[in-house]
Amino acid sequence: MFAWVVWRDLILAWRRRTDVLATFFFFIIVVSLFPLGVGPEPQLLRTIAPGVVWVAALLASMLALGRTFGNDYQDGTLEQLLLTPQPLFLIVLAKVLAQWIVSELPLVLVAPVLGMQFGLSQNTLWIMTLSLLLGTPVLSLIGSIGAALTLGLRAANVLVALLVLPLYIPVLIFGAGAIESTVNGLEPQAYLLLLGATLVLALAFAPWATSAALRISVE
């Protein structure tokens, strides 16, 4: 069941490639805009790079949230999924995993290239990729709660931002902190461990909250 839901969502996403690509290019464009805004001075760019990459990742992942349940809600698939005897926890986890593979993993993979634009060293690029790899699943997990709560509402997209962005803050702090400490020549281990801890916590609690929210939204 788990694998089936993941596979199904991946196929559906593949058939709507443009949606996925839009998020991807949004991330690239936002990150590339910053040097144009603040000037091309390498030292400055290196300082702001961690924050810029992470904030862009936050915004891009937020854009993709509506798709997690939106289409399934509209065509009634979601109701069928809620009625299945399998635990909803697993189904939610599978959908979040698929959403992460589709819209977050590309960001993680392209981030080092963008990091080079900001003149980060190779070591820093590794840490950046690692922090994104640990942090973006948390964004998907927390975001799924917001997406489930706002299913089918007016102005759901704006509302999701309002609900979810404050909850993203710890991830932003730990993620950007990890990169920044390597930029300054410090050990990023503490930040990465904290990111891992948030990931574990989110894995345990978020699908549960999302399931509750789905049951509330689809009554």
Place this chain on the structure above:
Amino acid sequence: MSKSKIHWYKYAAPVNFYPLAGKIIPFFTGLTIILFAIGLYMSFFVAPVDFQQGHSYRIIFIHVPAAWMGMFLYVLLAIYAGIGWAFNARLASMMAKAIAPTGAIFTFISLVTGSLWGKPAWGVYWVWDARMTSTLILMFLYIGFISLQSSIDDTRRADRAGAVLALVGVINVPIIYFSVQWWNTLHQGATLTARSFKMAPSMLSAMFVLMGACWMYAIAIVLARVRLIIKERERDAPWLVEEVAA
């Protein structure tokens, strides 16, 4: 005394709670006015001038109670919302809804007064101090709760969705708080956290009286708002029609 004379569950029903709230609101309003009068008098005329900060320190008399209320009301809101969701208690959900604006206002007041105090004390209106940042985020959480509830038309769904959000928020509050604190200390070290001045007893008592005043105000205004929410939601109930007509 195995049985209390008052049957408390009775007041979980809006039909019984509505008149009760109407009766006790004037009592709390009166207490609010009295305590504010005493507290403001004490804070302006009894509490001594701080030898370091002069008169500007008097802002804390409203700042500290407001900040406490802002945090405490969020927890209270989550508890009410959780009870309303778990036990399907309408009144608890209404209470949660009624608390939200008051909590947001107190949080806002604490932010504004904090920055007004920051200008003379620190020289700037805003620093990214851990406490200020987390209060700002608390404000965002309130705004999220209010806007989620108001954008769902179905009250049942609005209450439950709000409850999920409030509970998720409550779990997150400590995480956010510590992450902000670590972020701050790891970044720049302690710069402007010198808030540990000793307090004269008269200052402390003035602050506690104002704390009580804020409490009474919160109770009175929340009860008044709950009455309005009951009126709005139960407008078709026969008892309410009678009650309003009487």
